[in-house]
Amino acid sequence: MKTVMPTELRGNIFKLLDEVLSTGIPSEINKGGKKLRIVPVGKSDRFENIISRPNVIQGHRNDLADIHWKKGVKLDLP
DSSP, X not given: OEEEOHHHHHHHHHHHHHHHHHHOOOEEXXXXXXXXXXXXXXXXXXXXXXXXXXXXXXSOGGGGGGOOHHHHOOOOOO
């Protein structure tokens, strides 16, 4: 959670509000030793922000469970 002072909030309020809305992570404002929070109302779907990377894993996900690492890895260190 990000904590800001009122002067920083005043200068960057729109940026801070956009950040809270896009990430779903609340921000705190520290005012005279007391804290206030800016939180999004309702549930945010964090999966909406996931970047698709279709070429990261080639093949089927179940094939990863059957990999035998001892065949392809040499553990003989110098």
